[in-house]
Amino acid sequence: MNRFSPTAKTPMSTKTLATLAIILSVRPLIFADEPAPQVNPKDKLVVETVLRLKSFDLESSTRAKEAVLRYLKADPGSDQYFTLIERFKPQEITEDLARFSLQHSTETSGVRGAELLFLMNAGSTLEAAIKSGDEKTSVAAVTLIGHVAAERTEAILLPVVASTKSPLAVRTAAVSALSRSVNGQKSVLTLVVSGKLADDLKFAAANVLLSSSDPAIKAEAAKHLQLPATADAQPLPPIAELIQRRGDPVAGAIAFRKTNMCINCHKVKGEGKEVGPDLSEIGSKLSREAVYVSILDPSAAISHNYESYALVTDNGLVVVGLLVSETDDAITLRTQEGLDKKFSRQNVEEFEKQKISMMPQDLQKQLTVTELIDIVEYVMTLRKPPEE
Numbered sequence: 001m002n003r004f005s006p007t008a009k010t011p012m013s014t015k016t017l018a019t020l021a022i023i024l025s026v027r028p029l030i031f032a033d034e035p036a037p038q039v040n041p042k043d044k045l046v047v048e049t050v051l052r053l054k055s056f057d058l059e060s061s062t063r064a065k066e067a068v069l070r071y072l073k074a075d076p077g078s079d080q081y082f083t084l085i086e087r088f089k090p091q092e093i094t095e096d097l098a099r100f101s102l103q104h105s106t107e108t109s110g111v112r113g114a115e116l117l118f119l120m121n122a123g124s125t126l127e128a129a130i131k132s133g134d135e136k137t138s139v140a141a142v143t144l145i146g147h148v149a150a151e152r153t154e155a156i157l158l159p160v161v162a163s164t165k166s167p168l169a170v171r172t173a174a175v176s177a178l179s180r181s182v183n184g185q186k187s188v189l190t191l192v193v194s195g196k197l198a199d200d201l202k203f204a205a206a207n208v209l210l211s212s213s214d215p216a217i218k219a220e221a222a223k224h225l226q227l228p229a230t231a232d233a234q235p236l237p238p239i240a241e242l243i244q245r246r247g248d249p250v251a252g253a254i255a256f257r258k259t260n261m262c263i264n265c266h267k268v269k270g271e272g273k274e275v276g277p278d279l280s281e282i283g284s285k286l287s288r289e290a291v292y293v294s295i296l297d298p299s300a301a302i303s304h305n306y307e308s309y310a311l312v313t314d315n316g317l318v319v320v321g322l323l324v325s326e327t328d329d330a331i332t333l334r335t336q337e338g339l340d341k342k343f344s345r346q347n348v349e350e351f352e353k354q355k356i357s358m359m360p361q362d363l364q365k366q367l368t369v370t371e372l373i374d375i376v377e378y379v380m381t382l383r384k385p386p387e388e
């Protein structure tokens with residue numbers, strides 16, 4: 001029971017505006033024993049009271065409104081937060097709510113926030129975030145829109161899919177977001193059939209359309225799209241199917257260490273080369289689905305700091321690698337083999353960030369489906385040690 005619950009201190013059963021007026025005049029000092037509260041207890045009391053008053057119009061009291069807005073700023077994401085916004089729909093809060101939702105786009109609270117934004121006719125805040133220029137924010141916005149924009153989803157996201165300017169991660173997220181509804185799947189399928197879907201989105205599209213719950217979509221997609229074949233010439237099952245299967249982590253640990261396989265580029269607990277991120281605790285960071293996407297469609301979401309660069313020297317040598325260091329005089333790249341190569345600026349003709357990952361795009365060709373599942377099972381066991 002909350003100690004600031006109005007019933008605990010003040011007889012609030014009358015639920016009248018008069019009571020509210022009394023609360024508004026109470027000095028916050030009476031709550032001074034509360035250790036540095038983020039939420040002003042007086043605001044909380046006001047909030048609880050206005051929520052009890054069935055037909056209270058927030059616009060009728062500036063002080064109540066100010067208290068509500070302060071409370072909303074201090075306690076984003078709480079149940080009360082959403083209840084208040086849903087009830088009073090204060091337009092002043094839409095920017096904050098959008099920011100909150102974007103920061104929590106993979107959580108229930110973020111999606112709830114996005115729902116409210118559309119309910120308040122402020123969905124445009126999320127639409128604007130797609131064009132923020134920050135990849136993570138754009139992906140979050142696209143994902144949220146896929147969850148809540150309902151019949152507007154296609155109008156908002158199809159242009160994103162088609163945009164040549166958007167980063168691949170954002171376009172991929174748009175394909176996935178559209179595919180949450182049958183209508184969205186149909187519009188993606190239309191792009192595929194008409195040859196308008198960009199090549200770098202085909203894995204994402206195949207993955208969702210070939211696991212569609214609608215047999216007609218699935219059948220039509222199968223005529224145009226294929227998931228890449230694996231080493232045993234079996235077509236790769238869609239990720240939605242793969243994540244249902246369990247593998248053998250011991251066999252996975254062995255496959256992970258095959259020549260030219262994962263260990264060649266990833267460190268695990270001190271072993272291996274450091275071309276890609278250290279995977280020692282990756283099972284605590286990524287979901288099973290995200291691990292599959294990392295392996296099968298590596299360019300769709302390139303980890304921060306692991307963008308690859310291509311460099312052409314004046315004698316025509318082309319080197320692709322991660323940027324290890326860049327000074328006024330020299331550029332050092334780490335190649336796929338894990339070798340650091342330093343080039344004098346004088347000899348560099350071109351130097352450019354690449355859109356594709358350093359992680360090979362077709363690793364599954366070297367793996368059977370079983371090996372792939374085993375590797376993912378093993379990767380999921382790589383977790384942070386439990387805290388003491």
Ligand code: HEC
Nearest residue numbers: 261262265275276277294298301302303306336357358359
């Ligand atoms: C030629 C080098 C190379 C090989 C081989 C390779 N990777 Fe990677 N991997 C990378 C690089 C570089 C990145 C970072 C860029 C990116 O996210 O695409 C990466 C990213 C990842 C990520 C995402 C990590 C994160 O923090 O988000 C996972 C998971 C991963 N690799 C797993 C594997 C597994 C499993 C294998 C073996 C089946 C493998 N990789 C083989 C280079 C490689």
